Amino acid sequence: MRIDISRKAAFAMLTLALAACGxxxxxxxxxxxxxxxVPVGATAAPTAQQLMTPSIQARPERSVDLLTSSRVREDDEFDLPPESQP
Incomplete structure (x- = not known):
């Protein structure tokens, strides 16, 4: 049992050491x-940091409001039952 804990601790330390050497x-x-x-229309070539930063389209912000209370669903005139086949 003691050996098992030591192996886990050694593995954890090795993992942390490898993660820290970036x-x-x-x-x-x-x-x-x-x-x-240089992209068309740009005056200068983008830097490495600009190339690594995602655009607004790649990471859009949430634009819908969360419901804070329930509300009754309105009648939908296009919600029709399927037609039966003869």
């Missing part, structure tokens, strides 16, 4: 590759 340097293109082309 690079924190600015992004640069690989040697021999160019930066992305």
């Amino acid at each position: 690079g924190r340097q600015p992004l640069k293109p690989i040697e021999g590759q160019n930066m992305p082309a």
Whole structure:
């Protein structure tokens, strides 16, 4: 039982150590590759940070209001039963 706890603790420490060793340097293109082309209509090429930031369309904000109380559903004139087949 004691060995099992030690293995779990060692695995947890190893996982934390591996998670903490990420690079924190600015992004640069690989040697021999160019930066992305300037988009049509833009005055300058986007930076690496701008390319990594999602657009408004990729992460839209919630635009519907949550219901705070129940309300009776109105009659729908287009909610018809299906037609029967002869």
